[in-house]
Amino acid sequence: MKALRWLLGLLLVAAALPKLWNPSQFADQWSAYRLLHTGAVGLVATSLPWLELWTGLSLASGRLVRGGMLVTVALGGLFSLATGWALWHPLDIHCGCFLGDSRVTWFHLVLDLLFTGLAFDCSRVRPSGLRAEPRRRRPVRRRPTRGSWLAWTECSPAGGGSGAIPPG
Numbered sequence: 356m357k358a359l360r361w362l363l364g365l366l367l368v369a370a371a372l373p374k375l376w377n378p379s380q381f382a383d384q385w386s387a388y389r390l391l392h393t394g395a396v397g398l399v400a401t402s403l404p405w406l407e408l409w410t411g412l413s414l415a416s417g418r419l420v421r422g423g424m425l426v427t428v429a430l431g432g433l434f435s436l437a438t439g440w441a442l443w444h445p446l447d448i449h450c451g452c453f454l455g456d457s458r459v460t461w462f463h464l465v466l467d468l469l470f471t472g473l474a475f476d477c478s479r480v481r482p483s484g485l486r487a488e489p490r491r492r493r494p495v496r497r498r499p500t501r502g503s504w505l506a507w508t509e510c511s512p513a514g515g516g517s518g519a520i521p522p523g
Contacts, residue, residue, distance in 0.1 A: 360414050360477050363427060363470070367411030370453055374404035384451035388437055389444075406430070424478035431471030438464045 374381040382400035385391065391399060407430065413423035434452075441448055441459040450457050457463070 356477055357417075359473060360417075360420065360424070363474055363477065364411040364414030364416075364423070366470075367407045367427065367430075368415065369411075371404045371407035371411060373453055374400075375408065378404070381451060384449050387446065387448040388441055388451075389446070390437060390440060421478070424474060427474040428471060428478055431467060431474050435464065435467040435471055438467050 378400050381404065382396050385400055386393065386396045406426065410423050410426045410430065413419045414427065438450070438459055442461065442464060446459065448459055450459050450463050452463070
């Protein structure tokens with residue numbers, strides 16, 4: 356699982372770098388999907404590559420892995436939805452994955468779903484060093500059934516009493 360997590364991290368870093376170098380081309384590709392308002396396209400085009408980069412570095416380095424896997428699953432779901440949207444509405448557009456010239460096809464949807472499934476599968480596995488130990492139960496200290504704090508002190512030898520529950 357560590358190798359798969361590392362591979363997913365490198366894939367996210369490799370996908371983020373071309374988008375960071377050319378955000379205007381990535382914004383043009385996102386606007387071609389016709390999913391977002393034109394004002395939001397610029398925000399997505401500048402923030403999504405940074406999210407991909409930091410998530411990929413998180414997975415590849417082994418730091419903040421649980422959060423990184425959660426973001427990876429969310430990104431995979433977002434990519435799958437966008438690809439499915441482009442296929443449902445027959446849009447003849449570029450994928451936008453690595454800023455290449457490839458058109459959106461059913462193969463891209465399969466790859467996005469595979470990416471999401473692998474990320475989800477990795478997120479469910481707990482590393483062996485982080486296994487939760489069963490909780491130890493503290494012994495329950497029993498008090499007298501009729502007891503208030505005063506009755507407890509009267510019947511306990513430490514409280515000066517005889518140890519017997521007082522009548523009445």
